[in-house]
Amino acid sequence: MDVAALAGSLKALAADLPLPAFDAADAHFEAAQTELKEASRESNAEVGLHKLGAARERLDAARLRLGEVAEALDDYLAAIGAGTGPAAATAPAAGVPAAAPPPVDPRRWWTDRVNELCDRSGDAEPEKVPPTRLFNELLKAAGEGNADAYCKRLRDAGPETGVKLPGLAWPLVRSLAAEHLGRNPNASDVPVLRDKCVAKVRALVPKAEPLHVAEALASACTLGVGTGEDAARTAAIGPVLVAAMHRLPRQGPQDEHPKTERRA
């Protein structure tokens, strides 16, 4: 199953979560409480009001859990690069059962996507490595301009480790941008930084467009802006962007013109 089919299935699943049934049940219990209150107005007997109150509290707790389900599914879709569009938009019409697509293989998807981004081919040789080690290996490959190694390391790491790369890359990008600019970066710096880094990024990740590099820079420099919906692309850009930023000259606060290259 491709990512689009997986996304469709998960969005349909999220859209089918039984929140309307929760609402219906709660409305019935509320009506029952009203009737029972009226019926027990002249009595101190326990007629079930407290139990119904407890039932409604449990229902509310279950509703919160369903909210967590929807949120987790959104997170997963984002992690596999399938986006977080509204579930209802792609859900089948009520009463129409969704066709059950075969399960997707996230590693296969990752391999294909990394190959595509790096404009290379080959199967993954899965290797479980800590994210920091992967990050350092990718930095080394990027520093050496070794596109083959860069693609292979990223491909072999798989999505479980690969999606953690931005968390390591963005703080460094921000720090290096601050060193380069002589001050903390902001959104207005993104176009300039993009123009200075995009060629080096695309040398290793040819399918990363300038827009994608700008998104990554914005995410790193403005603390919180999203980086699009393609987890593999975001992961692929991170380390090479750090390497590219590392090569930028430092600038003092009063001097925003390049001085000397820090590294060859």
Place this chain on the structure above:
Amino acid sequence: MSTVSVAELKSAIAAALQQVRDGQAAITAASQNIEAAQGGLTAVTAGSGHDSVATAQAALAQAAAELEQSLAATFAAAEQAEAYAATL
């Protein structure tokens, strides 16, 4: 002095019990839906091992448990209401 007849009280309780039964039916349907979602999620994401998938599965299981307890509370409520009606 009471202004409500015993028949009216029993009628109100019967109406309440019907509401409870309708609510129970809705919860039962929701429970079945959640069970189907658990199966569907497992099938679609088989072998992913992703934390978010595990989170979703855990939240579905917790929702199912909360529904069970809600349903149990409604049965207890219905028993109390029926017992009260029997004393009238």
